[in-house]
Amino acid sequence: MPPPPKNKQGQSGRRRHPYRTKKPANDANSTTPAQQPKLSNDNNDAVSQPEVIDVKGLYGNSASGGEARPFSSLGRTLDQSLLNGLNRMGFEYMSPVQQKVLTELPSLSSDCLVQAKTGTGKTAAFLLPAIQNLLNGNQPRRGKVGILAICPTRELALQIAKECEGITACMNKRIECHTAFGGTSRASALSKFLRGDPTVLVATPGRLDDILGEEEVRERFDELKTVVLDEADRMLDQGFAPAIYKILKHLPPKQMAGWQGMCFSATLPEKVNDVVKCVLFPGYTYLSTVDPNEAPTVDRVPQYSILVPTAKETFTALYALLEAEYNQSPSDFKVIVFGTTANGVGLLYDLFKAALPQFKLYELHSRMSQGYRTRTSNEFKEAASGILFASDVVGRGMDFPNVGLVIQVDLPSSQEQYIHRVGRTARAGRDGRAVTILFDNEAFFIKTNPSLPIKPYPTALNTTQYQGKLDAAFAQIDEEAKAKAYQAFLGYNKTYMKKLRLDAKGLVQIANEYAFAMGCPEPPMIERKVVGKMGLKGVPGLNIGTRK
C-alpha cells in the first residue's frame, strides 16, 4: 500500500484512550478536520458543500412506484415554507419512499408502517407529514411536544434533529427540535427541555423513559400529535421493547389522545408485526418500496466474503483487504470497518493506528465519552477520506456521505444488522461495496442467509506478508486493551456457540488463538466472577485470576 502523504507535523500520533479520560484525548484525532492529514489532496470546501444527491436513480423497481416527482409538485400538500426548506437543502426530487408516503397515505396524519431500503430518505419521509400535520391546524400550545421521534442511538437522534432543522429552516415561526439521549448531563438537558418549546423531540429510549418519570415532563406530552419509531424493528426487539412499552404507558393513551403512529425501517422481520400494534391503530397503512423478490440490501452494492481458517487470520485478512481496496481507489478512500464489540473495535483501531500511521483513522463505540462520539461522528461525516472503526452504535440510520466501502469483521448479530451495516454505503443513489471477513466457524452466516447476494471476494489476497507488520503493531498495544478485547470476544461468541458449532472448550480455544494472534504470550487473565457469568466455569484453557 503506497503510503498516503504524512500529516503536516510528520507525526504518526500515539494516542491515549479517550474512554479512559472524561474529555477527548488531546491527540491527532481530536483536532478539527482542517488540521488533519488528508489521504488525498481533497479540498475541505468541496467536502463541506451539501450533497445534492440524485434520488432519481432510486426508481426503477416495481415497488418504487413510477418516476421521480419534484417536491414543487406538492404545492397543495406541503406548506411553501417547508418546500423552501427542502429546496435550500438541495432536495429537489422526492425519493421513492418520500413520494409514497406523501402521495399514498390516506392523510398526512394516518398511521403507517413503512419499509424502504437503507439510505433512501426515510427521515424526511416521516418528518414531512408529521410537521405538515402540525401546520394543518394541529400545532400544540407553547412548551408542548407535538412530534416525538424515538430512535436507537444518540448519533442518529442528532442526525434526525439536524434534518428537522433543515426542513423547518424557512418557516416564519421556527419550531424548536430538541433531543434527549444518554451520555449528556441529565440536569441541563432537562432544564433546557422544560424552559424551551420542544415542538419536536428526538430521543433514545433510555433517556426518554428516565425523564418521563418526572410529572412536569409528562405534562408536556398531553397534546402529542405524532409518535415515530425510526429503525422500528430494532426499537421493538427484545433489547428496546421494555423501554418502549414503559414510555407508551407514560404518554397519553393512543386510543384516547388519537396521536398518529409511524414505524419506519429498512428491515421489518415478521416478529415486528406483533408489536407495531402498540403504536399503530388497526388498519394502518403499509407502504413499501422494497420489491419482495429483490435482495433486501441496496441493489448497486456488490457484496463479498473473505473466509479465513481461524479468528487469528482476520487481522492479516483485514490489512490485506484495506490495501487491495485502497489500491483500487486511492482517492476519496472512505471506509467503515464494523467490529462485533466495543473493545474489539477499540483494539482494531489501536492496531491499525500503529500499522497505518499515515492514514486518518476514527473510532466510534459505546466505550467512548458522548462528547468524543459526537465530535468523531461529525468529523467523519465531513471527511473526504479515512477509515472509521465502529461498533453497531453507527450500524443503523447513520448517514456518512460518500462511504465507498463497508467491511464487517466477524459474525454480524443478525441478517437485519448485516443489511443495515451495508446500508452505510451506497446511500441515496451512490455506489458502494461491502466485504465481510469470517473465520470458518462463522461461514454458516452466508449459507443460512441465501437472500443476501454475497460472493467470494474476487481477488486472491496474500495475507502472510502482513504478519510481521501486524506483530510489530501489536507490540505497541497495551496488554489491558488486548485483555479487554479477548474477554469481549469470548462474551460475544458465547451467545452464538451453537451456530458456531462450538462447545465451551472449543470456544475458549478459538479465543486463545485470537489472543495469541494479538501477541499475548498466554491467554489474558479473566476474573473468576466473569467466567461464572459467562457460564464457562471449569472450562480448560482459561487463565483465571485478577489483572493488575
Ligand SMILES: Nc1ncnc2c1ncn2[C@@H]1O[C@H](COP(=O)(O)OP(=O)(O)OP(=O)(O)O)[C@@H](O)[C@H]1O
Ligand atoms: N429527496 C432527497 N433528495 C436528495 N437527497 C436526499 C433526499 N432525501 C434524503 N436525501 C439524502 O439521502 C441520504 C439518506 O437519507 P436518510 O438518512 O434519511 O436515509 P434512510 O432511508 O433513513 O437511511 P437508513 O435506512 O440508513 O436510516 C441523506 O444524506 C439525505 O440528506
